[in-house]
Amino acid sequence: MISGYTGTQIRAAEEPLLAAGMGAVLMQRASHGLANAVIRELKGRGHRIYGTSVAVLVGKGNNGGDGLFAAAFLAARGMSTTAVLTAEAAHPEGLAAFERAGGRAHLLTDSTLRRLTADVARADVVIDAVLGTGAKGGLRGTAAALVSRLAGSGTSGESLVVACDVPSGVDADTGQVHEPVLAADLTVTFGAAKAGLLADPGADYAGRVHVVPIGIEENLPLPALHRFEAGDLSRLLPQPGRRSHKYSRGVLGVVAGSADYPGAAVLACRGALAAGVGMVRYLGPPEVASLVRQSCPEVVCSIGSVADTHVQAWLVGSGMGPGDSEQLQRAREAVESGLPVIADAGALPALPAVLAPHVVLTPHAGELASLLKRLGSGRDPELDRAAVEADTLRAVRLAAGLTGATVLLKGATTLVESPSRHSYSQAEGTPWLATAGSGDVLAGVIGALLAQLGSDVGHFRESGIGPDDRWAAIAALAASLHGLAGRAATAGGPLTASRIADTLPEAWDKVSRLTTGMEQGRNSHAHPLR
Ligand SMILES: NC(=O)C1=CN([C@@H]2O[C@H](COP(=O)(O)OP(=O)(O)OC[C@H]3O[C@@H](n4cnc5c(N)ncnc54)[C@H](OP(=O)(O)O)[C@@H]3O)[C@@H](O)[C@H]2O)[C@@H](O)CC1
Numbered sequence: 457m458i459s460g461y462t463g464t465q466i467r468a469a470e471e472p473l474l475a476a477g478m479g480a481v482l483m484q485r486a487s488h489g490l491a492n493a494v495i496r497e498l499k500g501r502g503h504r505i506y507g508t509s510v511a512v513l514v515g516k517g518n519n520g521g522d523g524l525f526a527a528a529f530l531a532a533r534g535m536s537t538t539a540v541l542t543a544e545a546a547h548p549e550g551l552a553a554f555e556r557a558g559g560r561a562h563l564l565t566d567s568t569l570r571r572l573t574a575d576v577a578r579a580d581v582v583i584d585a586v587l588g589t590g591a592k593g594g595l596r597g598t599a600a601a602l603v604s605r606l607a608g609s610g611t612s613g614e615s616l617v618v619a620c621d622v623p624s625g626v627d628a629d630t631g632q633v634h635e636p637v638l639a640a641d642l643t644v645t646f647g648a649a650k651a652g653l654l655a656d657p658g659a660d661y662a663g664r665v666h667v668v669p670i671g672i673e674e675n676l677p678l679p680a681l682h683r684f685e686a687g688d689l690s691r692l693l694p695q696p697g698r699r700s701h702k703y704s705r706g707v708l709g710v711v712a713g714s715a716d717y718p719g720a721a722v723l724a725c726r727g728a729l730a731a732g733v734g735m736v737r738y739l740g741p742p743e744v745a746s747l748v749r750q751s752c753p754e755v756v757c758s759i760g761s762v763a764d765t766h767v768q769a770w771l772v773g774s775g776m777g778p779g780d781s782e783q784l785q786r787a788r789e790a791v792e793s794g795l796p797v798i799a800d801a802g803a804l805p806a807l808p809a810v811l812a813p814h815v816v817l818t819p820h821a822g823e824l825a826s827l828l829k830r831l832g833s834g835r836d837p838e839l840d841r842a843a844v845e846a847d848t849l850r851a852v853r854l855a856a857g858l859t860g861a862t863v864l865l866k867g868a869t870t871l872v873e874s875p876s877r878h879s880y881s882q883a884e885g886t887p888w889l890a891t892a893g894s895g896d897v898l899a900g901v902i903g904a905l906l907a908q909l910g911s912d913v914g915h916f917r918e919s920g921i922g923p924d925d926r927w928a929a930i931a932a933l934a935a936s937l938h939g940l941a942g943r944a945a946t947a948g949g950p951l952t953a954s955r956i957a958d959t960l961p962e963a964w965d966k967v968s969r970l971t972t973g974m975e976q977g978r979n980s981h982a983h984p985l986r
C-alpha cells in the first residue's frame with residue numbers, strides 16, 4: 457500500500473526534526489536521494505553520467521536548496537551542471553556547495569531569459585526545483601515565462617525532466633495545477649508521497665513518482681490518500697474455500713441496459729462473471745435479457761421484482777436513460793433494499809440525494825458535475841465538468857460528503873472516497889481503457905466484489921480498514937483489477953471492453969500469486985509508484 461500525505465502533513469512531520477536542528481541533515485538526505493535517482497534514471501536509459509549536462513531551475517526556498525545540493529552531487533560525478541536562479545535569493549549553503557563543486561549559476565532576468573531558455577532546452581537533464589511544499593500558487597514572472605517557452609517549443613521533450621519534491625505549480629495537497637507547469641518524467645518526492653501527485657491533474661505532470669525516505673516517517677499522521685498495490689490485491693481479493701458453492705460465493709443482481717444500450721447489460725454481466733461472483737441474476741426488458749442470455753449463458757435472467765430476487769449486492773444503472781422508468785424504479789428499490797449497491801450512469805440522477813456508504817456511485821467527471829449541481833454542491837454551485845477535472849480530490853470529497861455514499865470518480869487516476877474521508881487513488885490503467893463499455897465492465901467488477909466481500913467486515917478490519925470504509929476499499933480493488941486487466945489486454949494498441957472482461961481472470965491470477973513480503977521490503981527503500 458502506498459500512502460499519500462498532504463504537503464501540510466509532511467511539513468508538520470518535519471517540524472520536530474527541524475526544532476532539533478536537523479534541517480540540514482534532512483536536506484542532505486533529500487538532495488542525495490534526488491541526485492541518486494537522476495543517476496539511476498540515466499543509467500536505466502543507457503546514458504553515461506560523465507559529461508552529461510544538467511540544468512537546475514532553482515527557487516528561493518528549500519526546494520531550490522535541494523536542487524542546488526543535488527546538482528553539487530551530480531557535478532562531483534562529472535556532470536556538466538548549470539543552475540538557473542529564478543529569484544535574487546537562493547539557499548546560501550546550497551549555492552555555495554554547488555559553486556564549490558564547479559557548477560555555474562546564472563540569474564534569470566528579462567534580459568537573460570532568451571539565452572537561458574535555450575541553455576535549459578539543450579540540457580540532457582532538467583531538474584525543476586523552483587517550488588515545493590512552501591509554494592503559494594504557481595510559477596510567476598520570468599520563471600513562468602521560461603517554463604512556458606520550454607513547453608511551447610516542445611524542446612523539453614528531449615530532456616529528462618525530474619521534479620524536485622513536486623512539479624512546480626502542482627499543489628502538493630490537492631493536485632490542482634497552476635499553469636505553466638513543466639511536465640516531469642520523474643518526480644522525486646521526500647519523506648512520503650504527496651497526495652497531489654496521486655490525484656489528477658497533478659498526476660498528469662508528475663510522471664513516475666519515487667519516494668526518498670528522509671527520517672520523518674515515524675512522525676507521519678494517518679495518510680490523506682491510499683493506493684493499493686499488487687500485494688494488497690493478493691491479500692484482499694476473495695478466494696473460494698474448498699466447500700464454497702455458487703450462493704456462498706456471492707450472487708449479484710444486475711439492473712442495467714435498455715433498448716438503446718443493451719450492450720451495457722452484457723458488458724456489466726461479463727465484468728461481474730470474470731471477477732469471480734458465484735452467480736449473476738439479471739432483471740430487465742426481455743429484449744435485453746435475450747441478448748444477455750446469448751452472450752452470457754451463465755446469467756439467470758428474469759422480469760421479476762427486486763424484492764423477490766435473492767442476491768448479496770446490486771448493480772444498477774449501466775446503459776439506462778431517464779426514459780427507462782421501470783428499470784429506474786428497480787434501481788431505487790435496490791438502493792432501498794439495504795444491500796450493497798453499485799450505481800452507475802443512468803441511475804445516478806434517479807437516486808435519493810441522501811444515501812449510505814454501502815452505495816457506491818461511479819460517475820465520470822461530467823456525471824459528477826451534474827450530481828453536484830443536483831445536490832446544490834454545498835458552497836460551490838458552479839462546479840462544472842472542467843472544475844471537477846481541475847480539482848478531482850475536492851470534487852469527489854464534496855460528493856461523498858453531500859450524499860453520504862461512497863463515490864468513485866473514473867479517470868486516468870481513479871479516486872474513491874468514503875463519506876468518512878477514507879480515500880483511494882488507483883492508476884494502473886492505460887489510456888486505451890477510455891473506450892465504450894469500459895465503465896460497464898468496471899461496474900460489473902465492483903458489483904462482483906461487493907457481492908463476494910461486502911459482508912466480510914473482519915477481512916478488511918485485519919488490514920486496518922473500518923466497516924464503513926470497506927466499500928471504498930472494494931471499489932478501489934475493483935478499479936485496480938480493471939486497470940491491470942486493461943494493461944494486460946493491450947500490447948500498446950487499441951482495446952475493446954470485451955477484451956478487458958476476457959483478460960480479468962488472467963490479471964487476477966497474476967496478482968494472486970504475489971505475496972505481501974514484497975511490499976514490506978519496499979517500504980524501507982526509495983520505490984517507484986508506477
Ligand atoms: N523543511 C525542511 O527542512 C525540508 C524541506 N525540504 C524541501 O523544502 C521544500 C519546502 O521548502 P520551503 O518551505 O522553503 O518552500 P519552497 O517550496 O521551496 O518555496 C517557498 C519559497 O518560495 C517563495 N514562494 C512561494 N510561492 C511562490 C511562487 N508562487 N512564486 C515564487 N516564489 C514563491 C516563498 O517566499 P515568500 O514568497 O513567502 O517570500 C518561499 O521562499 C520542500 O518541498 C522540499 O523540497 C527537504 O529538503 C527536506 C527538508
Ligand SMILES: [K+]
Binds near residue numbers: 519585620
Ligand atoms: K519543484
